Amino acid sequence: MTETHISDFMSIQKTRYGKCLEPKMECGNDAIRAHSVQNATALKLIEESNHVYEIGMKVVAGKPEPSLDLIGRKKxxxxxxxxxxxxxxxxxxxxxxxxSPDDIEQLFLVAYRSVTRELHTVLEGAMRVQLGYQMLVSKGKVSADKPSAPGMEAMQHMMKAWSVWKYRYKFFDPIFESKKYSQIKHSVFKFEGEQPCLAASSFFSVDLKPWGKPFAALILNIIPSGPTxxxxxFSYAGAHSGRARKYTAPVMTQKGEGRKYELSYMLINRAENFFLSPRIVDAWSGKKKETVVNACIQSVFGSQPKRVSDLMLF
Ligand SMILES: [Zn+2]
Known part of the structure; x- marks a missing residue:
């Protein structure tokens, strides 16, 4: 697939929906359930009885209702x-x-997997919203010829999917082909001496620009890598070093517990696709669980959660 306009992009995606999102976007095989965090190693280190916690989001009576849910490690x-x-x-x-933190091919692939997962998530979101919009149009509830809230929403989701695809196409796919892995930059550190309790594979814009415009992204992976x-x-394209480093500075300039708190706050504030060990979550008070879940929903709606001590996830 080559550089393309948004309308062509979306019509191609409609025919390819559910298909493999390999670098060239040409594979005709159906996608399978693949892990964004390594199942066999990383998730195994935080599971209890084959389960981990995630922040789930349900819509109840038109309102989003977040919750801390136990899910099977395989899923x-x-x-x-x-x-x-x-x-x-x-x-x-x-x-x-x-x-190995020194293996630039591995570091590139860890980030590439997060970018690919995000591409799938935003494409799926765009398809779902578009389908809902078309249903309203076919029932005559919304006009396809006039601007409407569902039409705008469908357009925004498409812009987001197109933006993320363009990001991968420009900054990651060529490196996968050329193997010039050093063009993606990383900041790597470890927490040692404690049992891992958290895993994440996340991708987010650090620009707060409207979707459709080029943006700088940060990829955050938290990988349980040993019993203690x-x-x-943190990964980012070389071209985005300045903005990415500024965004990671609150974490990188701290040590110890302060660093863990800043990382927790970033996860709650920006990321999704993170998983917690039942070992720690089951020990949290009801109030702490509620604070964490509510902070996640606040950030979904674009406001910054208050920096309270209960947001420490480690
Ligand atoms: Zn394939």
Whole structure:
């Protein structure tokens, strides 16, 4: 697939929906449930009785209702973004050998998986909203010829999907082909001496620009990497170093508990697709659970949660 206009992009995606999102976007195979966080190693280190916690979001009577939900480890972090062949071949270097913070191919692939998961998430969102809009149009509840709230919403989701695809197309796909992995930059550190309790594979814009315009992104992976070790990786395109470093500064300039708190706050404030060990969540008070869940919903609606001590996730 080559650089394309948004309308062409969306019509191509409509015919390819559910298909593999490999780098060239040409594979005709159906996508399978692939893990964005390594299931066998990383999630196994935080599970209890084969389960982990995630922040779930349900819509009840038109209002979003967040909750802390236990989900099976096999299902956690999965996305329908790649076919079995591409999932295995693209990520071979991270799925078949232990993660090394000095291996730039591995660091690139960890980030590439997060970007690909995000691409799948936003495409799925765009398709779903578009379908809802078309249904309203076909029932005569909304005019296709006049601006309407559902029409605008469908357009915004499309712009987001198109933006994320253009981001991967410009900054990640060429590196996958050329293997010039050093063009993606990383800040890597570890928490050592404690049992891992959190895993994440997240992608977010650090610009707060409207979708459709070029943006700088940050990719955050938190990977339980040993019985008493968690590896944290921030990744970004070299062209976005300045903005990404500014965004990660509150975490990078802290040490110890302060660093864990800043990372927790960033996760709650910006990210999704993070998973918590039942070992720690079950020990939280009801008030703390409520504070964390409410802060997540606040950030979904664009406001910054208050910096209270209960937002510490580690
Ligand atoms: Zn494929």
């Amino acid at each position: 956690a972090s999965t996305f329908l973004g790649l076919c079995a062949n591409h999932d295995a071949s693209i990520f071979k270097a991270i799925d078949t050998k232990p993660l 070790e968690t590896t944290v990786i």
